[in-house]
Amino acid sequence: MIYIILFISTFLSYHFFIKRQTWWSNPSKTKLPPGSMGWPYIGETLQLYSQNPNSFFDSKQKRYGEIFKTHILGCPSVMLAGPEAARFVLVSQAHLFKPTYPKSKERLIGPSALFFHQGEYHTRLRKLVQASLAPDAVRSLVPDIGALAESVLDSWAGGRVVNTYQEMKKFSFDVGTLAIFGRLESCYKEELKKNYSIVNEGYNSFPTKIPGTLYYKAVKARKRLGEILSEIISKRREKRMETNDLLDSLINSKGDQGELLSDDRIADNIIGVLFAAQDTTASVLTWILKYLHDDSKLRDAVRAENMVIYEANKEGNRSLTWVQTKSMQVTYKVIMEALRVASIISFTFREAVADVEYKGYLIPKGWKVMPLFRNIHHNPEFFPDPLNFDPSRFEVSPKPNTFMPFGSGVHSCPGNELAKLEILILVHHLVTKYRWELMESQSGIEYGPFPIPKSGLPARFWKQTL
Ligand code: HEM
Numbered sequence: 026m027i028y029i030i031l032f033i034s035t036f037l038s039y040h041f042f043i044k045r046q047t048w049w050s051n052p053s054k055t056k057l058p059p060g061s062m063g064w065p066y067i068g069e070t071l072q073l074y075s076q077n078p079n080s081f082f083d084s085k086q087k088r089y090g091e092i093f094k095t096h097i098l099g100c101p102s103v104m105l106a107g108p109e110a111a112r113f114v115l116v117s118q119a120h121l122f123k124p125t126y127p128k129s130k131e132r133l134i135g136p137s138a139l140f141f142h143q144g145e146y147h148t149r150l151r152k153l154v155q156a157s158l159a160p161d162a163v164r165s166l167v168p169d170i171g172a173l174a175e176s177v178l179d180s181w182a183g184g185r186v187v188n189t190y191q192e193m194k195k196f197s198f199d200v201g202t203l204a205i206f207g208r209l210e211s212c213y214k215e216e217l218k219k220n221y222s223i224v225n226e227g228y229n230s231f232p233t234k235i236p237g238t239l240y241y242k243a244v245k246a247r248k249r250l251g252e253i254l255s256e257i258i259s260k261r262r263e264k265r266m267e268t269n270d271l272l273d274s275l276i277n278s279k280g281d282q283g284e285l286l287s288d289d290r291i292a293d294n295i296i297g298v299l300f301a302a303q304d305t306t307a308s309v310l311t312w313i314l315k316y317l318h319d320d321s322k323l324r325d326a327v328r329a330e331n332m333v334i335y336e337a338n339k340e341g342n343r344s345l346t347w348v349q350t351k352s353m354q355v356t357y358k359v360i361m362e363a364l365r366v367a368s369i370i371s372f373t374f375r376e377a378v379a380d381v382e383y384k385g386y387l388i389p390k391g392w393k394v395m396p397l398f399r400n401i402h403h404n405p406e407f408f409p410d411p412l413n414f415d416p417s418r419f420e421v422s423p424k425p426n427t428f429m430p431f432g433s434g435v436h437s438c439p440g441n442e443l444a445k446l447e448i449l450i451l452v453h454h455l456v457t458k459y460r461w462e463l464m465e466s467q468s469g470i471e472y473g474p475f476p477i478p479k480s481g482l483p484a485r486f487w488k489q490t491l
Pocket residue numbers: 139140141151154158201204297298301302303305306309369370373374429430431432433435436437438439440441443444
């Protein structure tokens with residue numbers, strides 16, 4: 026027994042005294058940021074997950090300031106809660122910080138998905154994804170997105186209780202597949218939806234090879250997704266159709282030596298885009314329904330703006346146009362404010378590829394680095410009375426680097442135009458033709474992992490008789 030105690034105490038002394046000493050005595054005399062590292066191995070992971078994660082970040086920021094160290098999920102980490110620091114990591118010194126995800130998650134998405142990479146491969150893939158999601162490309166999707174919004178809303182009408190978040194996920198998935206494949210045959214669409222939802226369920230579960238577990242099922246479903254996508258890709262190659270969707274640009278892309286992307290690489294990127302597109306957009310839409318429900322004045326203003334367009338379109342007999350979506354200024358500000366208040370991507374992860382010095386502090390090589398978007402979005406210095414939902418604050422542009430709902434720099438969101446467009450379109454059809462009520466007893470937030478209103482915001486919807 027005594028030997029075990031001796032071993033453990035020697036081990037701990039090494040990690041928590043000798044290793045620290047090397048950092049403190051490093052030649053450039055930079056010091057680690059303030060903060061606490063918690064217990065051996067588990068660090069402060071329990072503190073982070075036993076409460077709302079944002080309370081953890083907030084209390085640390087109050088105690089240590091805008092840069093602090095901690096130890097979570099087995100990794101020493103530096104958290105950055107200021108706009109300049111976020112810009113340093115994501116934009117000006119982005120080459121010193123690489124994206125980092127657990128291997129178990131990479132396996133479910135596919136290791137060649139662009140957001141796991143940096144450098145040449147990332148640049149090549151990013152150009153393709155960005156071009157097919159740019160305003161010029163997504164404007165042609167307006168009628169089809171409109172039809173999807175009308176159909177999903179129609180399916181809720183009648184007063185039954187609907188899980189808003191789960192329903193929004195169906196809509197954002199359909200919009201995602203539209204942008205990737207154009208009009209995909211319904212048998213493929215159903216198979217993709219079924220298997221993707223199993224992958225999605227297993228994504229945040231404990232990674233294990235034990236049959237029957239969520240993770241195991243997700244790995245199997247991911248394999249089936251690869252097979253389905255391979256079939257879709259070879260059919261598209263045979264047909265040689267000229268379409269402008271993402272699948273086409275991935276299939277036709279040639280590298281410097283004229284090399285094509287393999288089916289596996291194409292599949293990983295398609296699943297990556299679906300993954301980035303679905304839960305994010307669905308969470309924001311769910312929050313918007315809540316915010317509009319809770320503020321009748323705001324809801325009336327959004328409805329009034331949209332009724333003008335609805336009437337110009339002969340009570341919805343003509344389709345909404347791209348230009349009309351661009352004219353929805355009140356609705357647009359509601360989206361911006363929802364992105365800020367809900368801050369559904371509270372932070373992101375990078376890893377330092379070298380020892381980096383920032384404002385006199387050392388960020389050691391291999392440490393995780395986390396820009397905290399939510400803390401920046403909720404800082405009263407940049408957004409007075411930050412928890413108050415007030416879209417009018419966006420009448421003035423936020424200060425540089427203080428509003429980053431879509432990230433910043435080389436990995437910033439290439440889907441932001443599509444996300445905003447599909448939200449505008451869904452809200453247009455919602456407020457002009459429906460009324461909705463939220464079920465009682467659901468205030469509060471759930472993290473799955475994006476913050477959503479409790480229980481997915483159960484609600485009832487009715488078609489309005491005008
Ligand atoms: C409201 C909805 C959305 C939000 C809030 C959002 C937010 C973000 C953020 C913050 C990042 C950067 C992450 C980082 O730096 O680590 C990102 C990246 C990304 N997003 Fe989105 N996103 C949304 C919707 C979409 C949609 C609809 C698509 C595609 C159709 C999409 C595709 C992507 C991709 C592919 C990346 C990775 C880019 C890269 O690594 O170069 N996102 N998103």
